[in-house]
Amino acid sequence: MRKFIVISLVSLALISMFYSCQTAETVQQDAYYVNGRDLYIKHCQNCHGGKGEGLGTLTPPLTDSVFMKANKEKLACIIKNGISTPVTVHGQVYEGKMPEFNLANIDIAQLVVYITNGFGHKQGMYSTQQVENDLKNCK
Amino acid sequence: MRHQSTLICAILLTATVFASSCKEERKLPIYGLRDTKTVKNSDGSAGVDTIYQTIPAFKLLNQDSVYITNDHFKGKIYIADFFFTSCTSICPIMHRNLKMISEKFKNNPDVMFLSHTIDFKYDTPSVLKKYAQKLGVDGPKWQFVYGPKDTVYTLAEKSYLVAVNVDSANRDGYVHQGFLVLIDKDRRIRGAYDGTNPEQVAQLEKDIPVLLAEDKK
Numbered sequence: 001m002r003k004f005i006v007i008s009l010v011s012l013a014l015i016s017m018f019y020s021c022q023t024a025e026t027v028q029q030d031a032y033y034v035n036g037r038d039l040y041i042k043h044c045q046n047c048h049g050g051k052g053e054g055l056g057t058l059t060p061p062l063t064d065s066v067f068m069k070a071n072k073e074k075l076a077c078i079i080k081n082g083i084s085t086p087v088t089v090h091g092q093v094y095e096g097k098m099p100e101f102n103l104a105n106i107d108i109a110q111l112v113v114y115i116t117n118g119f120g121h122k123q124g125m126y127s128t129q130q131v132e133n134d135l136k137n138c139k
Numbered sequence: 140m141r142h143q144s145t146l147i148c149a150i151l152l153t154a155t156v157f158a159s160s161c162k163e164e165r166k167l168p169i170y171g172l173r174d175t176k177t178v179k180n181s182d183g184s185a186g187v188d189t190i191y192q193t194i195p196a197f198k199l200l201n202q203d204s205v206y207i208t209n210d211h212f213k214g215k216i217y218i219a220d221f222f223f224t225s226c227t228s229i230c231p232i233m234h235r236n237l238k239m240i241s242e243k244f245k246n247n248p249d250v251m252f253l254s255h256t257i258d259f260k261y262d263t264p265s266v267l268k269k270y271a272q273k274l275g276v277d278g279p280k281w282q283f284v285y286g287p288k289d290t291v292y293t294l295a296e297k298s299y300l301v302a303v304n305v306d307s308a309n310r311d312g313y314v315h316q317g318f319l320v321l322i323d324k325d326r327r328i329r330g331a332y333d334g335t336n337p338e339q340v341a342q343l344e345k346d347i348p349v350l351l352a353e354d355k356k
Contacts, residue, residue: 047231055231056275096273099227
């Protein structure tokens with residue numbers, strides 16, 4: 001019995017050591033991801049759906065990894081200013097208009113971290129600094 | 140001892156049978172204002188009958204620019220709601236849920252859907268047609284209708300008991316409640332479900348067969 005307790009304590013310590021070996025960046029990314037999820041539920045989920053599945057051909061899904069990768073620098077602009085030009089997602093053209101969401105840069109960064117790391121994507125961190133840079137290049 | 144346990148078993152069994160046979164068939168309530176009228180019974184004595192609130196006659200343009208009236212829903216049950224196409228708040232959720240229900244009942248000709256737009260400025264039939272096509276539900280089962288402000292707003296507030304209004308302070312320009320209103324074949328309100336609440340939408344899905352079964356009798 002005593003042996004069992006010792007073994008479980010040691011393995012617990014090992015496991016927690018393993019999990020605490022995250023870099024500072026991953027910790028920050030996780031925090032952004034969690035906050036981004038709350039922002040997503042509040043601002044985006046109505047149209048884009050809980051699983052990013054979109055709605056008919058009214059609202060495009062957020063599950064197209066190729067699109068999300070190719071347009072990562074445009075995401076901040078789309079969120080901030082809305083979009084009324086057609087987009088092609090999963091080979092389907094979506095013509096509807098997305099309204100603008102006047103969010104702070106930090107919120108946009110968190111949202112982008114969520115939508116580019118959730119829904120089957122894995123694009124990593126996106127900082128407030130990047131939001132600032134990307135917003136300068138909005139058309 | 141053995142005799143006793145047999146007796147207990149028998150009592151338990153009888154109780155179960157009684158309890159299950161006493162379960163009344165579920166019936167949906169009838170909502171709205173009520174009135175009474177005096178009627179003559181078959182034996183000549185006077186009796187009182189209840190008059191329930193019903194959806195009045197309406198005539199509205201649908202997504203194909205064709206006038207539809209109550210006759211379109213004659214002998215059928217339908218689910219009505221109020222929305223507008225440029226709405227970004229609750230309408231997408233309501234219609235996501237309603238679309239799911241319409242798909243469940245797509246092979247049942249007795250279940251129909253009626254969405255009224257409250258955006259009398261922008262949502263003309265052609266806009267509604269595009270919306271229906273994009274939502275993926277364009278067909279005779281689900282009607283999207285357009286009408287003058289007074290007609291639609293009165294219908295919403297007085298008949299379907301759903302609050303709608305123009306709100307210039309709101310970003311989308313309109314505010315409204317997200318109820319999905321269940322109407323029976325006698326034009327009475329039999330249920331109102333919050334179209335944004337998954338539990339209530341599930342309840343609506345369960346209530347539709349109950350209402351259909353009632354009409355079969």
